[in-house]
Amino acid sequence: MKIDSDKNKSDRAAHRLKKKAEIKLAEPASRRGFLKKLTAGVAAAGVAATQSGCSTTGMDKFFQDHYKEMTAEEKEKVFARISEDTKKKYNVDINLKDPPPVPGARFAFAISLSVCNGNRACVHACVEENNQSRDPAVQYIKVIELDRGTFNLEEGDAYYEGEVPKKDKFYLPMQCNQCDNPPCTKVCPVEATWKEDDGIVVIDYDWCIGCRYCMAACPYDARRFNFKEPELQRSEINTNQSYLSNRVRPQGVVEKCHFCLHRTRLGAMPACMEACPTGARKFGNIADPNSDVAQIVQNKRVFVLKEELGTIPNIYYYFD
Numbered sequence: 001m002k003i004d005s006d007k008n009k010s011d012r013a014a015h016r017l018k019k020k021a022e023i024k025l026a027e028p029a030s031r032r033g034f035l036k037k038l039t040a041g042v043a044a045a046g047v048a049a050t051q052s053g054c055s056t057t058g059m060d061k062f063f064q065d066h067y068k069e070m071t072a073e074e075k076e077k078v079f080a081r082i083s084e085d086t087k088k089k090y091n092v093d094i095n096l097k098d099p100p101p102v103p104g105a106r107f108a109f110a111i112s113l114s115v116c117n118g119n120r121a122c123v124h125a126c127v128e129e130n131n132q133s134r135d136p137a138v139q140y141i142k143v144i145e146l147d148r149g150t151f152n153l154e155e156g157d158a159y160y161e162g163e164v165p166k167k168d169k170f171y172l173p174m175q176c177n178q179c180d181n182p183p184c185t186k187v188c189p190v191e192a193t194w195k196e197d198d199g200i201v202v203i204d205y206d207w208c209i210g211c212r213y214c215m216a217a218c219p220y221d222a223r224r225f226n227f228k229e230p231e232l233q234r235s236e237i238n239t240n241q242s243y244l245s246n247r248v249r250p251q252g253v254v255e256k257c258h259f260c261l262h263r264t265r266l267g268a269m270p271a272c273m274e275a276c277p278t279g280a281r282k283f284g285n286i287a288d289p290n291s292d293v294a295q296i297v298q299n300k301r302v303f304v305l306k307e308e309l310g311t312i313p314n315i316y317y318y319f320d
Helices: 001-028 033-054 058-065 072-088 122-130 185-186 215-216 270-275 292-299
Strands: 094-099 106-112 140-147 169-174 191-194 202-203 239-243 283-287 315-318
Touching: 072 094, 094 270, 106 292, 122 140, 185 191, 185 215, 270 283, 283 292, 292 315
Parallel strands: 094 239, 106 315
Antiparallel strands: 106 283, 140 169, 191 202
């Protein structure tokens, strides 16, 4: 069995490497650009090998099994490596957990557009809770300012300034909709993103190759890419972290909202909901008919964004 396991690990690693190479080769490039990339790749491999032979943390990370195939022991080794890397880089000790999906739960949001006043408290709380890069700025939530009586998201303003709410405007927060039929997961060539049993779409940052196909497939512009090394100060880091949610991400991977699974799977509410000063957000298990979100869906005239696409979102909007 050990031989089969090692062969499977080698095959999956080779598949990831092949896909990464195919994506790079598909990009138009001049001879100089090609040689530059080739040289950089060889140099990086050489540095890694020189530093600690063939057993580098970088190699361990690349050749680790897919999250869903790792044993509990293998996960513990990966979590220990991540904790050690974070300690070295930021001089901070983290509490890295891996809470499993809640049995029988289907998490969802309901947001009142009559109550949301565009203050963006949800945006800032999400950044702090989920260790998002401050420079360049990465934000999972964006709030769109729209003219009352209209609903054209393309004409909305995500960069509005000044006091809110403004006269004759309303505000619509957007983030990952945790779709039941997510197009993003279907296009990932290495299965680095998938939907869990409690409805949350997750990303394994160690498995992501940064092709950004999922970003192109998402109709809600909900995914972000780290083009540069994320900048975080030691004092800014939330040390309560989870492997599939808010651990500090490296450069070159995609990230997004995950319904604060490191909180919600343990019985707490998402940071954005707790920070909302107007009570516009309601979160819970839509499979529980007595939950706030289920009651809203049953009794309000709710709608979802881009329903015609058949993605079946799990963020519901309504006007009181």
